[in-house]
Amino acid sequence: MPDLCRGTDMADNENANSSEYEEDTESEEPDSEDIGPIVITSRPQELELLKQLMTVNDKSFEELQLPPKVVRSTQKAWDSFVGVFERKEGAADSIYGAFFDAAPNLQGMFRAPRATMGLRILAGISQFVGSAHEPAQLRRHVEAIAFNHLDLDVTAPRVEIFREATMEVFDLELGALFGTRARFGLSAIMTYAGGAYIFARKEYAGRIRILLRSWNTAAKKGETVEQIEDLDSKSDDDEEEEEVAQEHVQADANLKSQDGTGKNPQLKVPTTFDEMFLFNAAVMGYANSTWMKFILEYFDPIVSNVANSYRLQEECDVLSLNLAKCKGDINLPEFKAVMLASLRSLVPKEWNSQHEVAWNWLWENVERLLRQQLGKPRAHQKALERFIGGLQQEHLTSYCRDQYKRFFQLAPSGQDFFKQSTTRLYFIAEKIVEMTVEMYRTPKKMVEELSGLGLRHVGYGVPTELFSPYVTSAVEVIRGMTTDDHTQTAFAWSLTLIAKIMVRTLVEGSTVVMQAINTNIEKNLKKAIAVAPRGKRAMELLNITVGTQSISPLYWAIESGSLVCAQAMIEDLLTIRADRDNYYFGADALFTRHPEVIKKLSSSAPSLLDPLLEGLIWRSRVISNGYRRVNCYCKHLMQDVDGNHHQALQWLVEYGNPVMISQFTVVLVADLMWTRLVAYHFLLGRCYFLFTLCLAVTSQSFLSIPSAMHRSETLEANIVVFICRVFLYLGSMCKILYTQIRSFVADCKSGAIDRTYYIPIPQYLFSLQSGGNFMLFWLLVGMCTTEPLWRCGAFSTTEDHIIFSTHCQSVLDDGTKRVYSMFSCLAILLYWTLLLDFSIFSMHISAYVLVFGRVLSEVALFIMALVFLVISYSTAIMALEHELLDFADFGTWLLSLTQMSLAMFPQVYYQEFEKEANLLVVVIAFVLIVSVILVNLLVAQLNQAYQHVYTDMQGYARLNRASVIVTTLEGISAKRWARFLQGMKFDERLEFNEGDVGLPGGVQIMEPAATNIVTVDSIRRFGGSSAVAMPWPEEDDSMEDRFDRLEKLIMTSVKKMGKSRKSKKKDGGSSNILSTLGGEASSDGSGSGGSD
Ligand code: HEM
Secondary structure, eight states: OGGGGOOGGGGGGHHHHHHHHHHHHHHSOOOGGGGTTSOOOSHHHHHHHHHHHTSOOOSOOOOOOOOHHHHHHHHHHHHHHHHHSSSHHHHHHHHHHHHHHHOGGGGGGOOSOHHHHHHHHHHHHHHHHHTTTOHHHHHHHHHHHHHHTTTSOOOHHHHHHHHHHHHHHHHHHHGGGSOHHHHHHHHHHHHHHHHHHHHHHHHHHHHHHHHHHHHIIIIIIOTTHHHHHHHHHHHHHOHHHHHHHHHHHHHHHHHHHHHTOOOOGGGOOOOSHHHHHHHHHHHTTOTTOTHHHHHHHHHHHHHHTTTOHHHHHHHHHHHHHHHTTOOSOOOHHHHHHHHHHHHHHHSTTTOOHHHHHHHHHHHHHHHHHHHHHTTHHHHHHHHHHHHHHTOOHHHHHHHHHHHHHHHHHHOGGGGGTOOSOHHHHHHHHHHHHHHHHHHHHOHHHHHHHHHHHHHHHHHHTOOGGGHHHHHHHHHHHHHHHOOOHHHHHHHHHHHHHHHHHHHHHHHHHOOHHHHHHHHTOHHHHHHHHHTSBTTTHHHHHHOEEETTEEEOHHHHHHHTTOHHHHHHHHHHHTOOEEOSSOEEOTHHHHHHHOTTHHHHHHHHOGGGHHHHHHHTEEEEEEEETTEEEEEEOOHHHHBOTTSSBOSHHHHHHHHTOHHHHTSHHHHHHHHHHIIIIIHHHHHHHHHHHHHHHHHHHIIIIISOOOGGGOOOOOHHHHHHHHHHHHHIIIIIIHHHHHHHHHHHHHHHHHTOEEEETTEEEEGGGGSHHHHHHHHHHHHHHHHHHTOHHHHHOOOSOOSSOOTTOSOOHHHHHSSHHHHHHHHHHHHHHHHHHHGGGGGGGSHHHHHHHHHHHHHHHHHHHHHHHHHHHHHHHHHHHHTSOOOOGGGOSHHHHHHHHHHHHTTOSOHHHHHHHTTOHHHHHHHHHHHIIIIIIIHHHHHHHHHHHHHHHHTTHHHHHHHHHHHHHHHHHHTSOHHHHHHHHHHHTTTSOOBSSTTOBOOOSSEEEEEETTTSOOOSOSOEEOOSOOOTTSBOOOOOOOHHHHHHHHHHHHHHHHHHHHHHHHHHHHHTOOOOHHHHHHHHHHHHSOOHHHHO
């Protein structure tokens, strides 16, 4: 009897359970009428049938008919098994553990975290057992889960392993309660399901092909436009259909306008799947079903990943979160109807019954996956929000502590990644908790963010295996904090989805280059990139895209401080490589991917600026007439992708490094811009200023007559002075006011305000020109308000005065003329000072002016010390008793001591001091300190400062010119700029050597051969295949590599010699090395010792 109900695999348990089976059968005698289609007429037949059921059947997928008594026993045993555990998680864990331990080599198949995966397996088997009495229902359940196994390599032996593992757990937990019927039932169900998975995999491969091919036609290409047009023209014949068509168009318009596109749909024939879908949805009366658009958005990833159940589940999960945001009923079959109608229109030629079956099958599965979650996310979100909102800080802290503790227990290697401070770790853990709620709130945004986060984890070098224990630990700790089922499920589900998305990003983003960057070893990076196809080599260093998010390995290397690798990457990108057909140079790729790379480097890794700028230069090895060709690929430092001027120069000016601005490429760029474009513009702009200066000097210096000269005014001079001054006030003062207001407003808007000693100062005032203009403006205002012209009011010639007089008695009497003349004097000085920016025409003069400016601070120190001494000595002398009446007050002493310091004090007064010995001593002490110490100190300071500044003098001059170029460029018209670019001929290829036409994007100059000695051509040329998909052939080993190999060889030889010596001692053989090696070789049987 016992044999009867067991398959061959169960033979081992036979004896153990025979008695109990007998009890079972005694109490529940099989009734052939109850059994259904499988009619068991006799015991041998029954045995045969049961044996069949124990064999994995992957040839067909029919309904499984089990005897009712077997079903009942199985369901009872299942309930008892689940009931053994306090919570279903316990049961889930024990089954998962059994699976996991039974086949260590299959553990990779379980990609979800243990807590989640276990529950899923439990739910699946539970569903099967629960529906075992309804074969059709059971088949549907098994088919649904088979869909999730499409990308897993399920085989008959593996099914048996899992089945036996389950039996063992049941034996363990239920003992004698696990009867033979139940054992048979459960085994049969599991065998049936396993066979179905294998069958589905084979069977569905064809369907998947059909799906993908037809989707490609429908969604990507829109090749079938003509067909749609045909359909339209046919419908024209029929009036009724025409009306319908108009309705379609109207409905489409409604749908589109809801969509926010606002375009006139009558002008557009639907060519893509989305357009056709919206059109059909409108026609079929679903114009208001906004939820369809959500599905439509995810439809492409869903179909494209039909064969990847893991990803399909992920897409459906995210979609279900989005659908939860829709108001109103969601009727999924409606989507299917519109979908099929759209596909039929877009794939009319190939469409057949197989397509119908395949798309129906896909949709059924998608619908099933969606239904699992439909309606749940809102409740989950509420439960989770309530729970997290109610958490106190101490609860959160204890969660974080327990979570990491548990995680490190589950995965000790996790500690190698979480080495940060506890506060940082807690911060991350809290952030992750927040993310679980955020996933429900804004799923779309979160998916984007998670891709980015996943890519950052690629940078942290996190292995994917650690995600599962991480989620398990978090879920376990949350379970300990709440008993609410909703909250637990909501948290676990959300975190699992998050981890799933991150793991996928991690897998897609973990390129060998990223792994090499994490080591920060140049050799590793070179090895990693060596295998890249030559056509894609540059992009492998610059871009990794996952979904809508991308990460740049180069930027990652910079940000994570792997500067060795970053430098190697820049050097690799800017190495010119060539096969017979093409030149390869990564400058275009680099600047297109990172137009702001100069800014990035100057702020984050200035040491890499030099390799970058150097990499843009190629120097020929060939010398002709004492000159060599130099190609400088500077296009991307001059123009951006839109053809406007590039900000590279501005960033270098902001970086403010005189060495970097003097780099060959930068100098060339700046000089080209200056000589060909900016210098002329600059001069043109300054002409007006020059003219104003001339007017100012004429009216204020040459034609104004000082009162002391007692000359009379002339009519002509007065008219000229009047015109000049009116021009100064209107043309200069008002213009300066206008530019100052503009700059002020711009700085205020952009918040460019500095606080110096708590005084807010707009940044524009810190430039010499703007600051000088600001002061000039106020001096001109002073001149205008005290202007003698207005005060004399002589606007016509009378007997007393001539027209435009500035020397009337009233202004002389009230002293305003003097005030005016002070303003005028200072304004003229300022005008001349502002003229100094003309010095940038010559780097030499500019450098001199800059040095002058830079050493001024030393002079300021001297003046400060002098003022201090003058005041202190003046007050000290005032305290002295003396008889010199001319030197009785403080002011006289201030003036006298200042004059003495500057050697302007009249000699005669010194003789007077001789009468007062004490006074003389103090004066001598003062003169001694000032002229011997202070003045010489000043000379020494100036000397030192000059030497310090001198080395970078040219660099500062270049910085100054570059900043003028940058500001002048802003005012240059687009037309002029375009003409300048045209003149640069960046699209013309530059010759490397005669007849060897190379790469475009630069300028060629001839350089005296002695300036830079070049002995090796920097272009790496390779023979062999010139296919773009081929990697570059391996280059010659570096010296370092050769030394490494030599070192290894020596080490192994030494080891072998050591070994053989020992064995020789044992053998008592001779000391001859050769014989030793030979002996070893023969004893090893390898012979390698000898050859080494
Ligand atoms: C569901 C799984 C996970 C989520 C949602 C997650 C999320 C985060 C977040 C939000 C950060 C903050 C910093 C940033 O934005 O880059 C972070 C940092 C980090 N994570 Fe994860 N993480 C997960 C799993 C893991 C695992 C399993 C490891 C490795 C054992 C890991 C290692 C790291 C490391 C090393 C950092 C950098 C810490 C730092 O220096 O700032 N993460 N993670």
